[in-house]
Amino acid sequence: AQSVTQPDIHITVSEGASLELRCNYSYGATPYLFWYVQSPGQGLQLLLKYFSGDTLVQGIKGFEAEFKRSQSSFNLRKPSVHWSDAAEYFCAVGPRNSGNTPLVFGKGTRLSVIA
Amino acid sequence: EAGVTQSPTHLIKTRGQQATLRCSPISGHTSVYWYQQALGLGLQFLLWYDEGEERNRGNFPPRFSGRQFPNYSSELNVNALELEDSALYLCASSRTGGEANYGYTFGSGTRLTIV
Numbered sequence: 223a224q225s226v227t228q229p230d231i232h233i234t235v236s237e238g239a240s241l242e243l244r245c246n247y248s249y250g251a252t253p254y255l256f257w258y259v260q261s262p263g264q265g266l267q268l269l270l271k272y273f274s275g276d277t278l279v280q281g282i283k284g285f286e287a288e289f290k291r292s293q294s295s296f297n298l299r300k301p302s303v304h305w306s307d308a309a310e311y312f313c314a315v316g317p318r319n320s321g322n323t324p325l326v327f328g329k330g331t332r333l334s335v336i337a
Numbered sequence: 338e339a340g341v342t343q344s345p346t347h348l349i350k351t352r353g354q355q356a357t358l359r360c361s362p363i364s365g366h367t368s369v370y371w372y373q374q375a376l377g378l379g380l381q382f383l384l385w386y387d388e389g390e391e392r393n394r395g396n397f398p399p400r401f402s403g404r405q406f407p408n409y410s411s412e413l414n415v416n417a418l419e420l421e422d423s424a425l426y427l428c429a430s431s432r433t434g435g436e437a438n439y440g441y442t443f444g445s446g447t448r449l450t451i452v
Contacts, residue, residue: 258443263446265341265443265444265445266380266427266441267443268441271439322385325441326382327379327380328379329377329378
């Protein structure tokens with residue numbers, strides 16, 4: 223069965239420092255890959271997605287993610303974190319032809335930003 | 338363009354009661370998904386409706402049910418409410434068929450509290 227693992231439940235970084243959030247997936251074939259962000263009490267907003275092609279994808283708010291097939295990973299990065307980036311981040315995967323299979327989400331990584 | 342709208346924003350019920358949550362998808366989207374986000378458990382897939390039919394169902398008891406109307410809006414009904422049903426219920430929408438996994442657009446959720 224497909225699954226998504228986000229190994230870090232909570233990460234704290236200083237404002238201006240770099241950030242990397244980890245995501246590993248288990249899937250039969252290369253899936254579609256997504257990162258979403260959730261501010262407190264809000265729904266999820268799509269940051270970026272990978273379908274095919276260049277394995278480094280750019281998203282909104284200065285985020286990027288790199289797909290590594292050999293490691294079944296899709297890690298999210300940002301070179302310089304802002305206080306407004308404090309939120310919960312979710313990695314998700316889904317099959318290329320959706321069929322009857324919805325997106326599967328990881329349990330999330332909560333990001334705290336300190337001055 | 339209006340986003341995915343959910344109502345009510347907050348709902349307080351007592352054990353044993355029934356709750357109805359509503360969702361209107363983005364115009365042009367025919368698939369509606371329901372996810373439960375309980376504390377510490379990430380997003381758990383509940384139901385997927387597409388073109389008025391239930392397309393998939395997550396591992397939840399039958400007291401969780403729903404439907405999709407001809408205008409593609411959807412209702413989630415939860416009967417015989419239990420304390421552990423307290424959670425944020427998120428609705429998302431997408432295009433139909435093979436494009437469903439191009440990405441979901443989420444609403445802001447309904448916070449259901451059981452007392």
